[in-house]
Amino acid sequence: QVQLQESGPGLVKPSETLSLTCTVSGGSINTDDYNWSWIRQRPGKGLEWIGYIFKSGSTYYNPSLKSRVIISVDMSKNQFSLKLSSVTAADTAVYYCAREGPGGSGTYDSWGQGTLVTVSS
């Protein structure tokens, strides 16, 4: 049973870069079967897909965030990461990592429990 766990700072200052890591256990990230995604939930809002990365390093981002997002993968550590630049209070959210698959189905069959990131000075 694959498990995902988010980690990173819980507080980020405005205009700085939010950085989170998702550690995958119980399965390899180096697989053709899945994409690895980031999703967030801002207070009082629904879930918002941020983007995904495939093992090859190819990425796809939500157009609404594309200019500020970078998702990367570290096969040696079985991790993938999110960087969101120039953050504002509107980026305060619970951030989830999730596995999408198989075959880019758009179905998220495993999730981390989420990590709250607050943007504040």
Added chain:
Amino acid sequence: DIQMTQSPSSLSASMGDRVTISCRASQSISNYLNWYQHKPGRAPKLLIYAASTLHGGVPSRFSGSGSGTDFTLTISSLQPEDFATYYCQQSYSSPPYTFGQGTKLEIK
């Protein structure tokens, strides 16, 4: 982007009740519709994919139906562990795959 609208936004029910949650898409999405259960502080769980296919390990009291723009999640007999927030999500065409705003199921 395709907009997903759930109703109701909250629902009070009792143990053993039959409960139905609706989800409507702003355009036809065939059967590319998934349902998730989310409890506070926990990882969301996939319940149903492709509108009506139960994900592995999900109890049979959960069922999904619909196609096109209108979909339903039904819980046939509520159990204590079912009180949670439920989200629908479309996976039609290419990303961004969008979610409904959620339905919070509470104990009456």
